[in-house]
Amino acid sequence: MDLIRKMNNVSVLGAAGKMGSGIFVLLSLEMAKLKIGGKEKKEFTLNAIDVSQLALVNLLGYVKSQLLKYAEKNIVELRGWYKDRHDLCDNEEIITEFINEVMTMIQTSTRIETAYNSQLIFEAIKEDKDLKVKLFSQIKQNNPDAWFLTNTSSIPIGEIEKEAQLTGDIIGYHFYNPPVVQKLLEVIKPENINQQLVNLSVDLAGSMRKTVVQSNDVAGFIGNGHFMRDALYALKKAEDLAQTEGWAKAFFLLDTISRDLLVRPMGIFQLLDYVGVDVTRFILESMQASFPDEKLSHDALNKLLDRGIKGGQFADGSQKDGIFKYQKGRIKEVYNLETGKYVKIEGIEMDCAAMMGELPTFKIYWKSVVREKNRTELLENFFEELHKIDSVGANMAIAYGENAKAIGQMLVDTNVAESAADVNTVMETGFFHAYGPINNYF
Structure with a gap:
């Protein structure tokens, strides 16, 4: 051409x-x-x-x-x-x-x-x-x-x-x-x-x-086809947890698990803030007509937007307040849907840590693992230990990883993506994940 x-x-x-x-x-x-x-x-x-x-x-x-x-x-x-x-x-x-x-x-x-x-x-x-x-x-x-x-x-x-x-x-x-x-x-x-x-x-x-x-030309394509459903899964799990622990702890706990125990650059709700709560809902609405058998919405998104909680970025690239409040890019407060107020994370992170229970002794972090030549070996060791632990945090992380894998496989099975490799490339390259959702870790 x-x-x-x-x-x-x-x-x-x-x-x-x-x-x-x-x-x-x-x-x-x-x-x-x-x-x-x-x-x-x-x-x-x-x-x-x-x-x-x-x-x-x-x-x-x-x-x-x-x-x-x-x-x-x-x-x-x-x-x-x-x-x-x-x-x-x-x-x-x-x-x-x-x-x-x-x-x-x-x-x-x-x-x-x-x-x-x-x-x-x-x-x-x-x-x-x-x-x-x-x-x-x-x-x-x-x-x-x-x-x-x-x-x-x-x-x-x-x-x-x-x-x-x-x-x-x-x-x-x-x-x-x-x-x-x-x-x-x-x-x-x-x-x-x-x-x-x-x-x-x-x-x-x-x-x-x-x-x-x-x-393939299916609403949401590969990237949002996975991310939107991943976010909806997290919102549903947070809603279940909020029944006993409240929304502030639920948001913080799911975000921590999806970041630290799934070895991602951001937790799911920080990523949702980055994209924008309003943009997320709009994308879901755009996709809904193509998937009448799925519920591509969540009441929590509507409640957040009704209260002016939108997320997104300022012109200089800094993060606007969303589900979390940020200071120099770090999470400092989390929004409580029950009260309509932000809660300092210092007041809930110890409770969330106790709730998660035992975690792998073999520690890996996204920032370092993505630079390692033996990344696969490190991830295999980490997830092997995670599967052996019977705690709230470990079990929630495993269920989350299994659901992410199922979403990825669904995109292949329904011909949105040509292959598992394409799904993994999108999530690794476009979302900077340390590994693709279709893997042998879950």
């Missing part, structure tokens, strides 16, 4: 958002490779489209900072790009020229009409199918040659394609947060698709050095 021809003019919808800004940076680097690195004489335009002009101004600052990081890290490559520019002598001059050249390709706009001249439309707006269909349909009517790459994490691509009448010119291109750092790219092909678009998406992913996993 001729990337140069299709990337002469590109638009990103929702460019100033959390995901859109990262996607925008990646595309600016790809266009730099073509124009500067490839010595292309053609003009390249990258349009940042969003509803807020102020947010777009802030986006430009973020793009510059990321270009500077890239340039400093890849100065040898840049010197090769500018080897014929004898007026550029030192690294600082090359870096400045690089940033300036990339920034001249960028245009900002609050008008959807800006996308009418683009060959490629990348979309990272909120998970609202009706809004996506409206915008895509409007662009397609005014630009029949446009191709769409949507970052939706849950909405079936085929439904968008049909309702927006895109004649096969859309593909799911689901980046993980933050796109600039995350290696995983979940690619979703609807039944009706333009093969040239598929070829372009593969070539572009390769140029961005992404790890590609293809998911």
